[in-house]
Amino acid sequence: MHDTIPVAEIMVETVVTAAPDATATEAATLMRNERVSSVVVVRDGEPVGIVTEGDFATELCERKDLGRLELSAVMASPLTTITPTASIVDAVDLLRSTGIEHLPVVEDGDDRDTLAGILTTTELTYYVPHLARGPGHNEPEPARRRVRTDTLYERDDWEFEYRGADETTVSVGDIARFSKTLSEDDVEAFAEVTGDTNRVHLDAAYAAETRFGERIVHGVLANGLISAALARLPGLTIYLSQESSFRAPLSVGDRATAVCEVVEDLGRAKYRIETTVFDGDDTPVLEGDAVVLVDELPPTAARERDASAIQ
CATH class of the missing domain: 3.10.580.10 (CBS-domain)
Known part of the structure; x- marks a missing residue:
């Protein structure tokens, strides 16, 4: 091929x-x-x-x-x-x-x-x-790092930014960004796990003859970056709902960025969040809304957070 x-x-x-x-x-x-x-x-x-x-x-x-x-x-x-x-x-x-x-x-x-x-x-x-x-060559993955109490690990090639008046709580106006490159390995692993082996995601020759002209990332995989950004909000984030509209294709190998802005406090620790995923050229490829519930961190993680703050 x-x-x-x-x-x-x-x-x-x-x-x-x-x-x-x-x-x-x-x-x-x-x-x-x-x-x-x-x-x-x-x-x-x-x-x-x-x-x-x-x-x-x-x-x-x-x-x-x-x-x-x-x-x-x-x-x-x-x-x-x-x-x-x-x-x-x-x-x-x-x-x-x-x-x-x-x-x-x-x-x-x-x-x-x-x-x-x-x-x-x-x-x-x-x-x-x-x-x-090359055949038989296993390139080392970026190192895992334990730097947060609400995620098990981070990798050096991932980027996260949180902007808020108080980064220990969620408030209207806060913005979270998460970026990573969606590689061919990511796409192939997602296809294997989900069973979505549509050739437009996996077969370059086939995809070249479609309206896209090249392989593209699964839409739901791109949507997953929103979940990654929300997982890093202060506290334990629980996804309640997500509505998404796909605006443009995302090329395999492109670096995508999910931007999540807290736009409404729904009460009882629930928040409505505007969600957008951009490609490497800052073109919106996905837009939507999410509703999340933000619980307190479990006791062990809360103690780790407090100890880290003291240090």
Whole structure:
């Protein structure tokens, strides 16, 4: 299935470049300002080398002459490239065999090659994470951390924020946000657990021929991020109801954020909450309302909370 998907479909077309006589400091500044992890070195319009953030971390960090050091002296060359029409399986094989993480995409010309884009392990991980990891390789999950009394653990790649006048109680106007990337592994695990194996979520070739043009996250899985945000409200949150409208599809590998705002105190520790899930471009993909009951924490958790506050 994946050998029918060309590199051109997932490559990044906007490539940050620099001339061979540019300095290492200028390249590092480009990476920071453009928020990229590499700079392709181009001479007379033709790509001839590459410098990555890994080079700075492992080889250049102790150099004192970065302001005078030209890229031609430190760039990786000859350049390993791939064509836009090659399959992403070919790209994975090439990255594995060479041990690199950045693959310039080059179109062959009569006189010289033309830079068409760049493909990195990041794009491949979003699109085909099990291929990018390689057979038999189990990438370690982000570490679990015990940092709260109302959740059993947190992970380093999750983000949570709570804004309220008093973060020990729930009040109208309080806002909770929870973010995580919904990976291919998440989607496949959700399909296995629930039995929802609709091919639009699991089969890239099939999904490409639908109105979405790509695989999308299960709507209920995206809705689950709302539950994650509500679980982190002060106290023991009990879901009573949820109404949701799906506004847009959410791509597999996108980082989604659930935003929950307490809009009404219904009495007896019940609250109405406006719920929205945004994709990585801040487009609302899901909107709705929830009603929750917020109980006091069980005695053990309450003692842990109080002890943590004293520390």
